[in-house]
Amino acid sequence: MKQPPIPENESERLGALRALLLLDTPPEKRFDRIVQFAAREFDVPIALISLVDENRQWFKSRVGLDACETSREVSFCGHALSMDVPLVIEDALLDERFADNPLVTGPPHIRFYAGAQLRLASGLVVGTLCLIDQAPRTLDEMDLGILGSLRALVVEELTARPRGAGGA
Template identity: 55%
Template sequence: MKSPDLPKNEKSRLAALSALNILDTPPEDRFDRLTQMTKQILNVPVAVISLVDENRQWFKSCIGLDASETPRDISFCGHAINGDDLFIIPDASQDERFADNPLVENDPKIRFYAGCPLKALDGSKLGTLCIIDQRPRQLSAEEQHTLKNFGAIVERELYTIHHATQDSLTGISNRDGFILLAQQQLNIANRQKTPITAIFLDMQASSFDSDSSHNIDNVIRVFSQNLVTTLRDADLFARLSERRFAILLHDARLDQAADFMDRLKHTSQFAHDNGEATAAFTAIHFEVDPFKHLTTDILLSDAEQLLNEKIKNRPLK
């Protein structure tokens, strides 16, 4: 068996995949419909939208196969992302790269595989739309064209997710992105029994020295960039509205949030006409209750109620 080689742009490829914020998200009808149509039109038992992560291939949609991911080192898709065209294996049992692969020798006993690479906007290959059969076969020129067309549709849907959940000013997640990703973090934390601490920030009007939209945008942008430098890769940061932000600190207790707030005070600087100024904000933080905060909606409701109460009682200056 030959394990797939790493693409030459592996670091930037993984960054592009991470930027989509799609890994480990729940199934979606729009992707399931595409794999179902691909399966039916090309007359195969299995169709999969597979995204190749650092050590696994994860299935955003999988029709005909009872799995959500497999190790990358035995994946067919890991090979497919190293090329620009369709990657086709007519009979894996007769191919020296795959003949003794566990996915060939054992269930699902792959014989035929065809994968269409899915590209990010920078050209990186994120994964594939692939089809699988338990018997050897070939793809006609027309069938290859069909698979490529469905792959292009999947790519457009991936782009849509990225733009729909990203704040255009700061580049971080927007409110919709937070709802999607926070639910993912809550589910993982509940399974792994790890703590999450939530922080909600509201920038005060005194942070802005004029009413110009350019000034307001600049302050918000720099404030967000500075805040990002205090976070870890596993933490979630989102802009919920014009001046309101949310942070979920992964695997963090309440005392760690206090340490984070201290660091934030030293990094919340932004360019000012007269030099440097400090962004003023109101913040609340609390440890997420795994028995109460089962959904992002409940978490958001509790947090914003607490934050609004603190703002209401904030001393006037």
């Protein structure tokens, strides 16, 4: 298993993440609607909004996964932070970075992963909108466009002013 690299701008990235004031906050409908739609649109059992701090990836919103966070060292999302394009792993068992990852060899048995970076206006990436399946898959250009549009919606909500408890 290859651990995710630490981005060169890690200090600034973490500052931007903390400034959002979203880590460890209750679920909000404004985010839950997006991951529910993503799970249905892509017919995947798991969809997440993952925010990556120093030690973990924490899920602001999740469908199909009971855990609210996992260690950054085993995270797929951590690998996406330094990339300019979405990270798409069609079959994790065939990818040397992930084949022996405990999230692949054990629950939730990830085989397919697609993570679109949550890039703020500053250019800093705070996490991903990701899709996960237990079977290998591919995405075509239309799928990537839809994932990109949903990612943009998440970024808009990340930077929007809070709308009260539960976020309408």
